[in-house]
Amino acid sequence: MNKTWIVAAETYLRQVKSWSFVILVLSPFFLLGISLGVGYMSASTGSNQQRIAVISDRPALRKQFIKQNKDDIDAKVQTVSAAKKKSAKNKLAGYLVLSTNQQRVSAVYHSDDSIDSSLKIQITSFLGKSQQMLNVQNAKLSSKQLTSLSQQPVFQQKIKKQSGGSNIAKIASFWIIVVMIYMIMVTYSSVTAQEIASEKGTKIMEIIFSSTTATCYFFGKIIGVMMVILTQIVVYLVGGFAFLEAAMQLDKIKDLINQNASLLKSIVGNLLNVNLLFMFLGVVIYTIVSAFSGALVAKAEDAPKAAQPAIYLSMIAFFLTIPFESNSEALVAKILSYVPFFSSYFMPLRIINGNASALEISISLLVLIVSIGLLMTYISRIYEGLILQTDDTSFFRRLRRGLSYK
Amino acid sequence: MLEIQHLHKQFGSVTALDDVSFNVEDGQITGLIGQNGSGKSTTFHSILNFLKYDGTIRWQNKPVTESVFDRIGYLPEERSLMPKLTVEQQIVYLARLKNKPAREIRPQIDNWLEKFAVKGKKTDQIKSLSKGNQQKVQLIVTLIHQPELIILDEPFSGLDPVNADLLKNAILEARDQGAAIIFSSHNMANVESVCDRLVMLRTGELVLNGSIEEVRNQFGKSEVYVTTPWPETRLAKLPHVVQVTHIRDRRFVLHLDDPTAGPEVFEQLTNGKYIEEFSQQPPTLDEIFRMKAGIDHE
Numbered sequence: 291m292n293k294t295w296i297v298a299a300e301t302y303l304r305q306v307k308s309w310s311f312v313i314l315v316l317s318p319f320f321l322l323g324i325s326l327g328v329g330y331m332s333a334s335t336g337s338n339q340q341r342i343a344v345i346s347d348r349p350a351l352r353k354q355f356i357k358q359n360k361d362d363i364d365a366k367v368q369t370v371s372a373a374k375k376k377s378a379k380n381k382l383a384g385y386l387v388l389s390t391n392q393q394r395v396s397a398v399y400h401s402d403d404s405i406d407s408s409l410k411i412q413i414t415s416f417l418g419k420s421q422q423m424l425n426v427q428n429a430k431l432s433s434k435q436l437t438s439l440s441q442q443p444v445f446q447q448k449i450k451k452q453s454g455g456s457n458i459a460k461i462a463s464f465w466i467i468v469v470m471i472y473m474i475m476v477t478y479s480s481v482t483a484q485e486i487a488s489e490k491g492t493k494i495m496e497i498i499f500s501s502t503t504a505t506c507y508f509f510g511k512i513i514g515v516m517m518v519i520l521t522q523i524v525v526y527l528v529g530g531f532a533f534l535e536a537a538m539q540l541d542k543i544k545d546l547i548n549q550n551a552s553l554l555k556s557i558v559g560n561l562l563n564v565n566l567l568f569m570f571l572g573v574v575i576y577t578i579v580s581a582f583s584g585a586l587v588a589k590a591e592d593a594p595k596a597a598q599p600a601i602y603l604s605m606i607a608f609f610l611t612i613p614f615e616s617n618s619e620a621l622v623a624k625i626l627s628y629v630p631f632f633s634s635y636f637m638p639l640r641i642i643n644g645n646a647s648a649l650e651i652s653i654s655l656l657v658l659i660v661s662i663g664l665l666m667t668y669i670s671r672i673y674e675g676l677i678l679q680t681d682d683t684s685f686f687r688r689l690r691r692g693l694s695y696k
Numbered sequence: 697m698l699e700i701q702h703l704h705k706q707f708g709s710v711t712a713l714d715d716v717s718f719n720v721e722d723g724q725i726t727g728l729i730g731q732n733g734s735g736k737s738t739t740f741h742s743i744l745n746f747l748k749y750d751g752t753i754r755w756q757n758k759p760v761t762e763s764v765f766d767r768i769g770y771l772p773e774e775r776s777l778m779p780k781l782t783v784e785q786q787i788v789y790l791a792r793l794k795n796k797p798a799r800e801i802r803p804q805i806d807n808w809l810e811k812f813a814v815k816g817k818k819t820d821q822i823k824s825l826s827k828g829n830q831q832k833v834q835l836i837v838t839l840i841h842q843p844e845l846i847i848l849d850e851p852f853s854g855l856d857p858v859n860a861d862l863l864k865n866a867i868l869e870a871r872d873q874g875a876a877i878i879f880s881s882h883n884m885a886n887v888e889s890v891c892d893r894l895v896m897l898r899t900g901e902l903v904l905n906g907s908i909e910e911v912r913n914q915f916g917k918s919e920v921y922v923t924t925p926w927p928e929t930r931l932a933k934l935p936h937v938v939q940v941t942h943i944r945d946r947r948f949v950l951h952l953d954d955p956t957a958g959p960e961v962f963e964q965l966t967n968g969k970y971i972e973e974f975s976q977q978p979p980t981l982d983e984i985f986r987m988k989a990g991i992d993h994e
Contacts, residue, residue: 296792304780493776500744500770501793503762678746
């Protein structure tokens with residue numbers, strides 16, 4: 291096996307076998323699981339408290355109401371006395387008495403608290419429709435008259451460039467991507483800088499450099515970290531899908547997901563395309579800079595400081611993106627979407643907003659890949675000099691000496 | 697054979713090595729001695745191509761580049777391994793970087809651990825081993841791929857006499873298999889007991905180069921070891937004796953100003969009678985080291 295791949299495999303296996311990696315990758319799922327579980331439990335235990343009973347001497351009317359609002363109704367309670375008892379035990383929010391008197395549909399809600407506004411809208415809508423049906427029956431209209439009276443007004447939306455309806459999807463996609471880049475980048479910048487700085491503090495590098503070249507080793511190291519990042523992204527994708535599948539088994543969540551199916555589809559579509567590649571390469575380029583910074587420290591304790599240049603640079607890119615979130619066509623956003631370190635934030639923004647052509651995306655991607663290649667080649671050449679000198683002098687002196695070491 | 701010719705290394709205004717030339721023959725052990733800062737580690741770093749240098753370093757008539765790395769075993773001055781790896785993982789990883797397949801190395805690990813009397817299992821993490829045992833694992837890492845050129849920077853430092861003997865045996869075994877070995881040490885007894893040749897550096901300059909006998913004989917047999925009831929003051933009055941060193945009990949070293957004066961001193965000291973010990977020898981390596989290193993202080 292090529293020595294680069296031996297180093298890459300060692301770096302990869304050591305990272306993914308560590309508890310910190312397992313915790314890092316699984317923690318979002320734990321949090322999601324906990325929030326889902328808590329939500330579900332609270333919905334299950336609190337559902338009766340929020341439900342109401344419907345009492346009526348008109349079984350058809352009651353049945354129709356329950357059919358339309360089954361999630362909010364405790365259908366088992368059929369009498370006022372039973373409803374009062376359950377309300378007293380705090381197992382019902384209240385009860386609604388439906389009746390018809392002199393061709394008029396009426397409803398009286400009994401409770402200690404005012405009715406939930408959405409339920410109130412549902413009740414008034416139901417009453418309106420029931421009253422209308424009763425009125426039509428009493429009026430004994432002909433079918434033509436009935437058809438005329440059934441006419442409804444028309445309201446339509448004609449939206450240019452699909453902006454309005456998918457705005458939420460765009461905003462959500464944008465935030466998911468930038469936050470993911472930033473979070474993953476911060477994690478791997480620190481890990482990489484720390485790892486390289488800790489190796490620098492030891493003489494293990496002399497043993498390694500007596501076995502392979504610094505170029506080979508540095509490439510192996512970065513490829514190993516790239517494989518770890520890729521693993522994390524794949525775990526998130528597979529885990530996210532599995533989590534969604536599991537969540538779909540729960541009726542309430544299934545309804546929620548179905549209600550927002552188009553929104554979710556847009557978000558997933560915005561994430562599972564070339565944006566994922568920009569995100570991955572973005573994290574990689576920041577990780578390379580962190581590796582370079584890690585090689586410049588004098589001792590392992592300075593490793594957290596070593597990651598800071600990459601983190602600050604990413605932070606600048608992150609905050610610069612925010613003003614352009616709804617203005618991705620601005621010239622600054624266009625320019626920055628080609629500049630390495632910034633393009634991973636700005637090009638996905640333009641892609642999400644649909645104002646980047648395939649050619650523009652390809653050019654930006656090419657610039658990013660070439661920059662990563664050049665940066666890796668340059669750093670690998672000076673890496674041996676940087677990593678083998680361990681003088682505790684000033685940062686710039688170490689940099690100068692490292693550059694001229696070999 | 698490793699050939700070093702006119703090696704020169706400058707760090708800013710500091711000359712770390714100045715026109716150093718010597719050879720390390722196959723099947724021989726060369727000791728590189730010198731005070732701290734004399735240029736020993738810089739010499740090793742130059743051989744391993746860690747540094748840019750002036751001069752020529754060739755091994756088996758080729759420059760030392762990546763193509764020969766697999767045939768070199770190197771032990772750096774400070775001990776260092778990857779603390780979270782197990783002993784087996786560490787040995788296999790570094791052996792694989794020497795192009796030795798894991799399947800070839802794994803079966804040998806137990807033997808090597810036994811050979812160096814490592815207290816610990818191959819499944820133990822490096823960080824759980826004592827410092828001495830970590831050092832032994834590092835020695836195994838240096839030797840397990842059967843290198844043809846072995847470079848050991850202070851291999852005996854921190855080892856007790858028993859473990860130093862284990863290391864000596866391993867070095868001698870590698871030499872007998874034909875490896876060219878160079879190691880640095882401050883312990884002249886170790887150097888004397890295993891080295892075939894000796895190279896000494898002083899502030900980057902080569903001051904000694906030759907076989908142990910050649911080096912010692914350069915200084916003449918100017919020391920006489922005697923065991924006698926004579927007091928130190930009386931010994932000091934003997935002809936050509938410039939200094940008397942009391943070793944212990946009735947044993948002394950007489951330092952002569954002229955190595956050829958031995959018979960005359962013997963004559964006067966014994967006066968034709970029995971003497972327990974009279975042995976005329978060249979200075980020890982330790983004394984030579986002190987002499988050569990001390991020139992700076994004179």
